[in-house]
Amino acid sequence: MAQPRTLFDKIWQSHLVSEQDDGTCLIYIDMHLVHEVTSPQAFEGLRLAGRRVRRPDATIAVADHNVPTSDRSRGIDDPESRLQVDTLEENVRAFKIPYFPVTDIRQGIVHIIGPEQGLSQPGMTIVCGDSHTATHGAMGALAFGIGTSEVEHVLATQTLLQRRPKNMRVAVEGSLPFGVSAKDVILAIIAKIGTAGGTGHVIEYAGSAIRGLSMEGRMTLCNMTIEAGARAGLVAPDETTFAYLKGRPYAPKGASLEKAFAYWRTLPSDRGVFYDREVSIEASAIAPHVTWGTSPQDALPITGRVPDPALEKDPSRRAAMERSLQYMALKPNTPLVEVAVERVFIGSCTNSRIEDLRAAAAVAKGRRVAKGVRALVVPGSGLVKRQAEEEGLDRIFLEAGFEWREPGCSNCMSMNADRAEHAERIASTSNRNFEGRQGKNAKTHLMGPAMAAAAAVTGHIADVRELS
Amino acid sequence: MEKFTTLTGVAAPLPMVNIDTDKIFPAVYLKTIKRTGLSKHLFEEIRFRPDGSENPDFVLNQKPYRNAKILVGGENFGCGSSREHAPWALLDYGIRAVIAPSFADIFYNNCFKNGLLPITLPQSEVDLLLEDAKKGANAILTIDLEKGTITRPDGGTLSFTIDPFRKHCLLEGLDDIGLTEKQAGAISAFEEETRRSRPWLFNITEGAS
Numbered sequence: 001m002a003q004p005r006t007l008f009d010k011i012w013q014s015h016l017v018s019e020q021d022d023g024t025c026l027i028y029i030d031m032h033l034v035h036e037v038t039s040p041q042a043f044e045g046l047r048l049a050g051r052r053v054r055r056p057d058a059t060i061a062v063a064d065h066n067v068p069t070s071d072r073s074r075g076i077d078d079p080e081s082r083l084q085v086d087t088l089e090e091n092v093r094a095f096k097i098p099y100f101p102v103t104d105i106r107q108g109i110v111h112i113i114g115p116e117q118g119l120s121q122p123g124m125t126i127v128c129g130d131s132h133t134a135t136h137g138a139m140g141a142l143a144f145g146i147g148t149s150e151v152e153h154v155l156a157t158q159t160l161l162q163r164r165p166k167n168m169r170v171a172v173e174g175s176l177p178f179g180v181s182a183k184d185v186i187l188a189i190i191a192k193i194g195t196a197g198g199t200g201h202v203i204e205y206a207g208s209a210i211r212g213l214s215m216e217g218r219m220t221l222c223n224m225t226i227e228a229g230a231r232a233g234l235v236a237p238d239e240t241t242f243a244y245l246k247g248r249p250y251a252p253k254g255a256s257l258e259k260a261f262a263y264w265r266t267l268p269s270d271r272g273v274f275y276d277r278e279v280s281i282e283a284s285a286i287a288p289h290v291t292w293g294t295s296p297q298d299a300l301p302i303t304g305r306v307p308d309p310a311l312e313k314d315p316s317r318r319a320a321m322e323r324s325l326q327y328m329a330l331k332p333n334t335p336l337v338e339v340a341v342e343r344v345f346i347g348s349c350t351n352s353r354i355e356d357l358r359a360a361a362a363v364a365k366g367r368r369v370a371k372g373v374r375a376l377v378v379p380g381s382g383l384v385k386r387q388a389e390e391e392g393l394d395r396i397f398l399e400a401g402f403e404w405r406e407p408g409c410s411n412c413m414s415m416n417a418d419r420a421e422h423a424e425r426i427a428s429t430s431n432r433n434f435e436g437r438q439g440k441n442a443k444t445h446l447m448g449p450a451m452a453a454a455a456a457v458t459g460h461i462a463d464v465r466e467l468s
Numbered sequence: 469m470e471k472f473t474t475l476t477g478v479a480a481p482l483p484m485v486n487i488d489t490d491k492i493f494p495a496v497y498l499k500t501i502k503r504t505g506l507s508k509h510l511f512e513e514i515r516f517r518p519d520g521s522e523n524p525d526f527v528l529n530q531k532p533y534r535n536a537k538i539l540v541g542g543e544n545f546g547c548g549s550s551r552e553h554a555p556w557a558l559l560d561y562g563i564r565a566v567i568a569p570s571f572a573d574i575f576y577n578n579c580f581k582n583g584l585l586p587i588t589l590p591q592s593e594v595d596l597l598l599e600d601a602k603k604g605a606n607a608i609l610t611i612d613l614e615k616g617t618i619t620r621p622d623g624g625t626l627s628f629t630i631d632p633f634r635k636h637c638l639l640e641g642l643d644d645i646g647l648t649e650k651q652a653g654a655i656s657a658f659e660e661e662t663r664r665s666r667p668w669l670f671n672i673t674e675g676a677s
């Protein structure tokens with residue numbers, strides 16, 4: 001009998017073009033997503049070398065990081081942002097790459113639109129010059145972020161030179177308690193294994209709690225895999241995946257879909273397969289999480305207190321904690337629920353899908369954003385925005401005093417006008433709490449969408465379970 | 469790409485763990501469409517004070533380290549985003565090698581594409597080099613990629629290993645794309661086969677505007 005293989009092994013082997021003696025592999029790429037920030041130098045490289053794009057039909061481009069989330073019919077004010085978007089538009093024209101323009105309803109954050117359009121499919125290899133490409137692993141694909149030189153390499157050859165990563169399995173068994181979302185699951189996992197816990201590995205998320213997640217939840221989970229240092233994270237495709245894909249614009253159709261279904265069903269990991277590393281977490285023990293520091297691993301259950309560096313034995317860890325607390329302007333032992341916020345951001349490729357907006361709206365409904373708090377809700381794509389409006393979520397947010405904006409990366413990162421300008425403390429559904437990421441000296445607390453809405457209406461970090 | 473054979477220069481100590489790419493090159497400057505001139509913003513948040521003046525506590529602002537060619541860092545160096553601006557900014561500053569106990573995967577890959585050498589050593593050996601790097605003007609290390617050695621100021625040496633393929637590309641200054649293009653036949657054959665077995669993977673984005 002053939003050696004049992006993991007989902008990752010199967011995808012890797014079916015994309016192996018060649019392998020050198022030292023283990024360097026040439027891997028074929030099925031889908032390449034391109035955005036405006038990490039591509040200009042790659043296209044410049046192609047031009048300088050007189051190369052063309054090998055497979056425009058397996059490539060799609062969109063602008064997301066630099067786009068304003070206010071009315072954009074007048075274009076982009078910031079000259080540098082405008083230049084980057086204009087450069088992308090010039091490049092997609094010159095190299096004949098399909099593109100969703102900024103004013104198209106399908107425009108949105110690159111990691112939202114891939115699955116939404118049916119471009120990201122099970123068994124594929126998917127890359128993008130962006131570390132959160134792992135999001136697409138939720139579809140049962142091998143999806144990972146690459147640098148700009150690699151973007152150029154994929155554009156030119158549709159392949160990548162890679163070393164084979166190892167297999168890691170993270171199992172979450174049982175059912176998630178009331179008020180606990182996929183965001184809490186991934187924050188709990190990162191807190192447990194650390195930001196380098198997955199380095200050199202591809203993580204397969206498994207177990208009954210993962211199988212029970214919607215596609216949106218699986219995307220939130222896979223999205224933050226990079227925050228655990230892993231190359232990619234994926235979930236085996238199942239009926240939930242197939243139901244999600246069916247009928248999406250770029251998904252296979254008709255006989256082609258039947259053929260694809262049959263193939264996709266062969267992908268899940270075989271029984272008894274070996275993983276280089278295994279971690280398991282009890283779903284029932286996971287509480288809503290928030291971060292207190294400047295690394296995503298600095299996450300604690302909402303009932304916790306800001307930790308005390310004096311109790312940390314490892315000197316480099318202690319120094320990092322001290323620095324974090326100084327930057328975050330927090331005192332040891334402060335209960336997390338007593339930390340006041342000035343800004344709330346509900347959005348980003350981690351949490352801006354319809355389910356996230358529903359969860360936040362359920363908390364916002366009939367309440368008011370606390371005095372002195374500015375709260376932004378930024379849908380992940382034009383289509384998410386439209387659906388939310390059809391469901392009346394925009395009314396709920398607006399009546400509660402939230403801002404309802406146009407799709408894009410927005411305040412996840414400080415590349416557009418939504419950055420925090422006054423060193424605010426932010427309750428954020430994004431994925432990184434690094435120093436300066438959301439604005440100069442901005443203090444980020446990562447959490448799920450319902451928790452962020454709870455922070456908006458109470459004016460401080462809050463336990464959403466006590467609100468509902 | 470510029471070749472990397474041997475390098476002799478001042479090593480700057482930066483013993484922080486989890487130095488992320490936002491710290492190396494802040495997101496707000498990613499709007500550039502160029503690969504050059506990025507050193508202006510290298511480590512900006514820790515290198516400069518809010519008023520724009522130099523922070524004298526930051527190692528690269530101290531006299532002997534202004535011309536550092538080597539950084540000695542902490543665990544999980546380069547974690548976070550995939551931005552190649554991080555290695556571009558380091559190179560633009562004049563850094564040609566980073567030594568740390570571990571690196572984040574994407575950053576590690578990106579270094580090789582640009583002729584920047586990332587060297588992984590056990591923490592105990594990194595600690596020795598950190599001690600060396602604290603010697604200011606005497607913090608001179610010599611890295612020999614071919615031999616896989618680092619010569620310390622006292623003349624002692626440490627060894628390191630690098631994948632043979634990556635080492636070969638660095639030593640020769642080879643461009644990956646050029647190398648891969650030599651496998652055009654294998655790539656076309658792979659495509660033919662996939663067209664038969666998984667036809668839905670072709671012409672996927674056709675029909676988008």
Ligand code: SF4
Nearest residue numbers: 132348349409412413
């Ligand atoms: S939403 Fe944030 S993390 Fe996601 S692609 Fe945009 S900037 Fe990156």
